[in-house]
Amino acid sequence: MSRGYDVAVIGCGAGGYQAAVTAARCGARVVLIEREGAGGACLNRACVPKKALAHAASVLAQARALKGHGLTGAVSGDAGAMRAYEEALVADLRRGLPQRLKALSIDLVTGHARLMGPHAIRVTGAHGESRLEAHRVILAVGAQPRSLPACPVDGDRVVAADRLMALFGTEPRRLLCVGGGATGAEAAFLFREFGSEVTLAARGPRLLARSPVSERAARLLEQRLVASGVTVEKGVSVDATRVDAAGVTVRFNDGREGRFDRVLVAVGSMPRADDIGYRALGVQCDAEGFVATRETLETSVPGIYAVGDMKGGPMTAAAALHDGRIAGENAALGGHRRRNYHQVPMVIDSILPLAAVGLSEDMAERAGFAPEVVYIPYGGSVKARTQGAAPGFIEIVHDEETGQMLGGCIAGGSADELVHLVLAACRSPRGLWSLADLDYAHPSYGEELGAAVSAHLAGFMRTQPTVFRPGIYAAAD
Amino acid sequence: MSRGYDVAVIGCGAGGYQAAVTAARCGARVVLIEREGAGGACLNRACVPKKALAHAASVLAQARALKGHGLTGAVSGDAGAMRAYEEALVADLRRGLPQRLKALSIDLVTGHARLMGPHAIRVTGAHGESRLEAHRVILAVGAQPRSLPACPVDGDRVVAADRLMALFGTEPRRLLCVGGGATGAEAAFLFREFGSEVTLAARGPRLLARSPVSERAARLLEQRLVASGVTVEKGVSVDATRVDAAGVTVRFNDGREGRFDRVLVAVGSMPRADDIGYRALGVQCDAEGFVATRETLETSVPGIYAVGDMKGGPMTAAAALHDGRIAGENAALGGHRRRNYHQVPMVIDSILPLAAVGLSEDMAERAGFAPEVVYIPYGGSVKARTQGAAPGFIEIVHDEETGQMLGGCIAGGSADELVHLVLAACRSPRGLWSLADLDYAHPSYGEELGAAVSAHLAGFMRTQPTVFRPGIYAAAD
Numbered sequence: 001m002s003r004g005y006d007v008a009v010i011g012c013g014a015g016g017y018q019a020a021v022t023a024a025r026c027g028a029r030v031v032l033i034e035r036e037g038a039g040g041a042c043l044n045r046a047c048v049p050k051k052a053l054a055h056a057a058s059v060l061a062q063a064r065a066l067k068g069h070g071l072t073g074a075v076s077g078d079a080g081a082m083r084a085y086e087e088a089l090v091a092d093l094r095r096g097l098p099q100r101l102k103a104l105s106i107d108l109v110t111g112h113a114r115l116m117g118p119h120a121i122r123v124t125g126a127h128g129e130s131r132l133e134a135h136r137v138i139l140a141v142g143a144q145p146r147s148l149p150a151c152p153v154d155g156d157r158v159v160a161a162d163r164l165m166a167l168f169g170t171e172p173r174r175l176l177c178v179g180g181g182a183t184g185a186e187a188a189f190l191f192r193e194f195g196s197e198v199t200l201a202a203r204g205p206r207l208l209a210r211s212p213v214s215e216r217a218a219r220l221l222e223q224r225l226v227a228s229g230v231t232v233e234k235g236v237s238v239d240a241t242r243v244d245a246a247g248v249t250v251r252f253n254d255g256r257e258g259r260f261d262r263v264l265v266a267v268g269s270m271p272r273a274d275d276i277g278y279r280a281l282g283v284q285c286d287a288e289g290f291v292a293t294r295e296t297l298e299t300s301v302p303g304i305y306a307v308g309d310m311k312g313g314p315m316t317a318a319a320a321l322h323d324g325r326i327a328g329e330n331a332a333l334g335g336h337r338r339r340n341y342h343q344v345p346m347v348i349d350s351i352l353p354l355a356a357v358g359l360s361e362d363m364a365e366r367a368g369f370a371p372e373v374v375y376i377p378y379g380g381s382v383k384a385r386t387q388g389a390a391p392g393f394i395e396i397v398h399d400e401e402t403g404q405m406l407g408g409c410i411a412g413g414s415a416d417e418l419v420h421l422v423l424a425a426c427r428s429p430r431g432l433w434s435l436a437d438l439d440y441a442h443p444s445y446g447e448e449l450g451a452a453v454s455a456h457l458a459g460f461m462r463t464q465p466t467v468f469r470p471g472i473y474a475a476a477d
Numbered sequence: 478m479s480r481g482y483d484v485a486v487i488g489c490g491a492g493g494y495q496a497a498v499t500a501a502r503c504g505a506r507v508v509l510i511e512r513e514g515a516g517g518a519c520l521n522r523a524c525v526p527k528k529a530l531a532h533a534a535s536v537l538a539q540a541r542a543l544k545g546h547g548l549t550g551a552v553s554g555d556a557g558a559m560r561a562y563e564e565a566l567v568a569d570l571r572r573g574l575p576q577r578l579k580a581l582s583i584d585l586v587t588g589h590a591r592l593m594g595p596h597a598i599r600v601t602g603a604h605g606e607s608r609l610e611a612h613r614v615i616l617a618v619g620a621q622p623r624s625l626p627a628c629p630v631d632g633d634r635v636v637a638a639d640r641l642m643a644l645f646g647t648e649p650r651r652l653l654c655v656g657g658g659a660t661g662a663e664a665a666f667l668f669r670e671f672g673s674e675v676t677l678a679a680r681g682p683r684l685l686a687r688s689p690v691s692e693r694a695a696r697l698l699e700q701r702l703v704a705s706g707v708t709v710e711k712g713v714s715v716d717a718t719r720v721d722a723a724g725v726t727v728r729f730n731d732g733r734e735g736r737f738d739r740v741l742v743a744v745g746s747m748p749r750a751d752d753i754g755y756r757a758l759g760v761q762c763d764a765e766g767f768v769a770t771r772e773t774l775e776t777s778v779p780g781i782y783a784v785g786d787m788k789g790g791p792m793t794a795a796a797a798l799h800d801g802r803i804a805g806e807n808a809a810l811g812g813h814r815r816r817n818y819h820q821v822p823m824v825i826d827s828i829l830p831l832a833a834v835g836l837s838e839d840m841a842e843r844a845g846f847a848p849e850v851v852y853i854p855y856g857g858s859v860k861a862r863t864q865g866a867a868p869g870f871i872e873i874v875h876d877e878e879t880g881q882m883l884g885g886c887i888a889g890g891s892a893d894e895l896v897h898l899v900l901a902a903c904r905s906p907r908g909l910w911s912l913a914d915l916d917y918a919h920p921s922y923g924e925e926l927g928a929a930v931s932a933h934l935a936g937f938m939r940t941q942p943t944v945f946r947p948g949i950y951a952a953a954d
Contacts, residue, residue: 014919025935042919043859051863051920056547062536063552070533070559075540075550082547089862096857317919347918355918380573382520385566386529414894420923421894423915424901438900441824441832442491442519442794443528446897458502 008134013040015308016140018324026332054349057193077194115277143269143309172262179266295338297327355419358407372400376452382443485611490517492785493617495801503809531826534670554671592754613808620746620786649739656743772815774804832896835884849877853929859920
């Protein structure tokens with residue numbers, strides 16, 4: 001049996017789901033093939049369960065901060081109940097997906113997909129094999145955790161980031177998080193707030209080295225983690241691990257040994273072992289094995305697109321959703337919309353909420369701008385003070401010649417929502433002025449943006465926007 | 478002794494402070510006269526202390542919601558400690574004001590101001606009298622709580638909204654809040670979370686009747702208050718009160734009687750009894766006695782401006798700050814910038830956080846638009862689910878012919894920050910498309926805006942923005 005579609009999407013994670021929805025909204029007949037539970041890493045193992053845990057951890061941290069200042073009594077984390085709650089939540093959200101696909105007339109097929117040609121897909125499911133034909137194919141199979149030879153995972157004592165939730169359920173007394181990236185910073189916070197002794201071992205000289213988050217923000221995050229009781233080790237890597245019945249002995253590169261109940265290895269991602277046949281069709285990959293794509297997200301094989309973690313670029317759900325919108329539209333309409341990760345926000349839910357979007361100062365310099373950073377400490381923020389929160393800050397990167405907004409980094413409360421306002425300003429042809437002219441709620445974090453930009457503009461060399469350099473934001477307002 | 482200034486501002490509340498800062502940034506020599514503690518109602522009695530209490534109350538509510546789902550133990554409110562914390566916070570913020578004024582070379586004079594002529598002010602302070610001359614004068618003396626003849630305040634058992642914090646410190650066992658507006662809705666939440674039995678008596682058929690908050694939002698707020706244990710009575714007013722040593726007996730218009738420890742009267746504002754001399758100079762007032770202003774915030778007397786609660790219009794800190802920016806610039810530069818409250822967000826920090834900006838559906842119809850409301854329930858919001866929050870929603874009001882964004886109302890988490898994004902879209906010449914084209918963090922509340930607008934635009938009659946009607950937002954991007 002063979003069925004013909006305009007667009008076939010392989011993998012129903014964040015990127016694949018969004019690609020299918022976008023293509024269907026563009027009028028395409030769409031099939032979505034998923035081998036196991038729909039939702040991908042984001043829903044099942046990463047963003048969604050982590051956000052639920054981060055919320056609970058944040059309530060714990062806030063209750064602690066208010067103790068003696070308005071709150072009495074004490075709450076503590078119950079990892080077992082949290083895990084059950086999170087699992088029920090994920091299952092419920094997963095159950096809703098098929099209906100949402102059906103409402104858009106997207107066919108959902110369960111089984112393992114294999115590319116038999118640029119337009120032919122074989123699906124092996126519980127009920128046997130079927131074949132699908134599609135004019136265009138969007139690959140969205142994700143990635144797998146990068147392994148660390150000195151620290152092999154056994155799925156029990158030593159686990160990778162895709163088993164973070166199961167690890168959470170074991171309530172480790174002493175946990176080692178290997179990796180100073182976003183996942184390590186988030187995990188250290190979650191486990192610490194739920195009562196674990198946590199050591200975070202980062203290989204480089206700073207946390208979040210490979211993210212667009214500024215160095216100042218990374219430093220403040222580290223201070224906060226340390227203040228909450230996390231041991232942060234920088235410039236440290238693992239030389240060897242020895243697992244026994246009671247725990248794990250870890251030898252570090254500086255010769256020290258540590259003893260832990262469990263170890264979390266969170267050192268990034270690598271391509272999945274099974275390429276589902278795309279290499280045989282001539283789809284080119286980069287040096288690390290990730291699928292190479294053009295700006296339209298088309299691979300080297302015409303009509304085959306790739307989105308999300310399986311290709312090079314930022315590996316966040318927001319980036320995968322961005323990919324899905326671009327590739328879904330291009331595949332459905334044969335268009336040439338281009339990806340632009342400068343307009344995709346990145347969020348880290350740790351003890352200090354972080355968000356960044358657009359160009360950092362370094363990136364802006366490399367792109368030929370004359371970047372200037374407006375630093376807005378929350379120390380004077382009325383809202384930050386009323387939240388009893390240790391202060392954070394906002395950094396706004398702009399071009400000092402034109403006032404064009406280039407990017408920003410937010411450290412502190414509501415970062416995951418406020419980042420959208422920074423992004424809207426980056427896309428505005430009025431640049432910094434778009435933030436200065438806005439009226440803000442009071443007290444709010446947003447008003448700090450307005451006040452700082454207004455004060456800065458008072459001494460600015462130009463009094464109104466000039467023509468901004470195009471091309472930084474693909475679809476500027 | 479007489480000193481000459483370009484601009485004199487009388488009253489250092491939110492509006493007066495902002496007017497002075499704006500005028501100084503425009504290059505004017507500015508004097509700011511304040512009779513008591515700087516900061517006005519917002520800092521000393523309203524927004525700021527309420528925001529601190531609302532944060533603590535919200536942590537209490539969130540901890541309760543997570544009980545059994547990840548948190549064990551229990552926290553409860555400690556009103557005494559909260560009050561001490563809030564007082565220290567307010568005092569600290571107040572101490573910072575003079576330095577911020579000094580940094581802008583604004584003279585701060587303490588004492589009672591009296592207008593002796595359109596350019597002459599007498600200040601009576603602790604060290605005697607002085608006289609100031611100013612080319613232009615900005616009045617910013619605020620308002621006072623509206624009194625209710627059947628419910629006279631005694632400052633102890635029966636208090637007005639300006640004594641809300643002192644009332645909070647008394648830890649009433651049974652509290653009656655008279656008034657179904659923003660202050661009543663906020664107070665009912667704060668006192669309830671800190672352990673009081675609360676009755677909220679609203680005169681009209683719905684809460685928040687005079688605010689731009691939609692009826693659906695008001696209904697949901699009422700449901701949440703009731704679910705938290707607040708008794709909400711609508712269509713009820715007070716006929717008589719009898720205070721004795723142990724409490725207050727209140728007779729309602731339906732004949733019932735209630736017994737309370739304390740009563741909070743929160744039924745709006747009226748002009749201050751002392752007009753500091755502006756009526757004698759010919760400054761005209763409206764029927765209620767509030768100062769009448771032109772769109773430039775100039776009063777009927779040339780060169781005298783009025784901002785904030787003392788004039789007609791919305792009585793929020795955000796509106797006063799808006800006034801301050803407009804009047805400060807106009808007074809300093811002799812300009813003609815016009816106020817526009819459609820671009821001023823309104824926030825209510827109750828058990829259901831609420832925010833609204835721009836035109837409601839009714840207002841849009843009256844303004845000659847063809848309004849359509851996109852209703853975005855948070856029921857499907859991943860972030861709302863991960864927060865364990867009872868769901869809220871967003872309503873987006875736009876013109877169905879052009880896609881121009883006209884306003885919005887947010888009920889639920891992060892409303893006080895997300896409202897800025899709605900406002901930025903209202904000011905964008907791309908209207909609804911500005912929200913559809915944005916990339917959002919995932920999971921976030923912001924992404925619900927994007928998803929709903931994208932789905933809506935798929936069936937929209939136009940495929941790109943047309944020319945929007947000007948004049949709704951004074952300074953559209």
